[in-house]
Amino acid sequence: GAVVSQHPSRVICKSGTSVKIECRSLDFQATTMFWYRQFPKQSLMLMATSNEGSKATYEQGVEKDKFLINHASLTLSTLTVTSAHPEDSSFYICSASHSGQALGWAGNTIYFGEGSWLTVV
Amino acid sequence: DQQVKQNSPSLSVQEGRISILNCDYTNSMFDYFLWYKKYPAEGPTFLISISSIKDKNEDGRFTVFLNKSAKHLSLHIVPSQPGDSAVYFCAAKGGSEKLVFGKGTKLTVNP
Numbered sequence: 122g123a124v125v126s127q128h129p130s131r132v133i134c135k136s137g138t139s140v141k142i143e144c145r146s147l148d149f150q151a152t153t154m155f156w157y158r159q160f161p162k163q164s165l166m167l168m169a170t171s172n173e174g175s176k177a178t179y180e181q182g183v184e185k186d187k188f189l190i191n192h193a194s195l196t197l198s199t200l201t202v203t204s205a206h207p208e209d210s211s212f213y214i215c216s217a218s219h220s221g222q223a224l225g226w227a228g229n230t231i232y233f234g235e236g237s238w239l240t241v242v
Numbered sequence: 243d244q245q246v247k248q249n250s251p252s253l254s255v256q257e258g259r260i261s262i263l264n265c266d267y268t269n270s271m272f273d274y275f276l277w278y279k280k281y282p283a284e285g286p287t288f289l290i291s292i293s294s295i296k297d298k299n300e301d302g303r304f305t306v307f308l309n310k311s312a313k314h315l316s317l318h319i320v321p322s323q324p325g326d327s328a329v330y331f332c333a334a335k336g337g338s339e340k341l342v343f344g345k346g347t348k349l350t351v352n353p
Contacts, residue, residue, distance in 0.1 A: 125285070155340060162251070164244075164343040165286070165331070214285050218339050231339060233278075233285035 124148065125217050127234030134241055139203045142237045144215035150195035151217035156188075159212040159236075171198040171215075205241040213237045245269045246334050248344035256352055261319040263347050265332030268313065272334040276341065277306060277317045280329045289330075290317070322351045 126145045134140045144154055152173045157165040169190055170178040177190035187209075189201040198217075202209055214236040247266045255261045265275070273294045278286035292299040292306045292315065299306050305318045319326055332344040 127285075130283075153339065157343075162345065164246070164345045165341075167340055167342070170338075170340060212283075216285075216341075231276075231288065231341070233287070235285045236283065238283065 124219065125215065125232040125234040127215055127237050129237060130235055131238045132240070134205055134239070136206055136241055137204055139201055140205055140239060141199050141201045142213055142215075142239070144198045144200070144217070144234050146196045146217040146219075146232075149217075149219045151198075151219070152195060154192060154198040154215055154217045156190060156198070156200050157214045157216070159214065165214065168200075173198075202239065205239070207241045210239055210241045213239060244344075245272075246332055246342050246344040248332055248347050250347050251345070252348040252350070254350045254352060255322050257324055258321045261317075261322045261326065261349055261351065263317040263319075263330050263332070263349065265315050265317075265344055266313055267315075267334050269334070269336060269342075270310075270313070272336045272342075274335040275306070275308060275315050276333045276335065277304075278331040278333060278343075279326075280331060280346070282329075286331055319349075322349075324351045324353050327351050 128143045154171040156168045159165045168183045171190045171192040173192045179185045192198040216233045219230045245268050276291040277289040280286040290301050290304045290306050292308050297308050308315045327350050329346040329348045331346045333341040
């Protein structure tokens with residue numbers, strides 16, 4: 122079963138409104154979560170690193186005032202797209218690292234959510 | 243400038259044959275490389291990874307080869323099965339757990 126859950130899986134909103142996407146780690150605590158965006162036929166692009174209890178770290182070119190990230194607990198990070206526009210329509214996906222697992226990093230401790238399709242009309 | 247490149251957007255192979263997916267990178271500081279499989283409207287699922295200090299890692303039908311001098315890695319799937327049909331992403335990690343992804347290669351395995 123999924124160890125990282127995203128909600129909603131699909132959302133349609135009107136231009137100018139805000140929409141919130143949740144990312145939850147199930148059965149483990151994640152001090153760090155990552156938010157990615159994928160446009161059609163493009164790679165997943167990292168938007169920001171979400172740190173529990175502190176401000177998110179945004180990648181170059183990502184507007185922090187437009188994409189608000191809140192990591193209020195060790196199992197929940199939210200991404201709010203404010204004043205959404207049609208060009209924000211995309212597939213948004215989060216990941217979390219289950220750092221409590223076996224010693225040695227092998228990549229199999231990073232889990233991705235199911236993703237959220239945002240359509241702004 | 244893309245640091246991780248998958249130059250083949252698609253690949254089609256016959257069931258039972260070998261699928262070879264390629265990936266090139268530019269940043270010599272990457273310390274881990276990963277392959278993910280992704281179905282439409284779903285999140286990527288981890289397949290296999292390789293540390294930059296190794297040149298091969300094998301897990302069942304999946305083998306990843308790393309050529310550091312050429313900054314190239316490849317994923318071999320053998321034998322290929324129809325259920326392997328998906329988009330495969332190559333990703334790289336350097337230092338932190340932020341991942342840099344390629345654009346993906348859509349693999350179609352024909353029965």
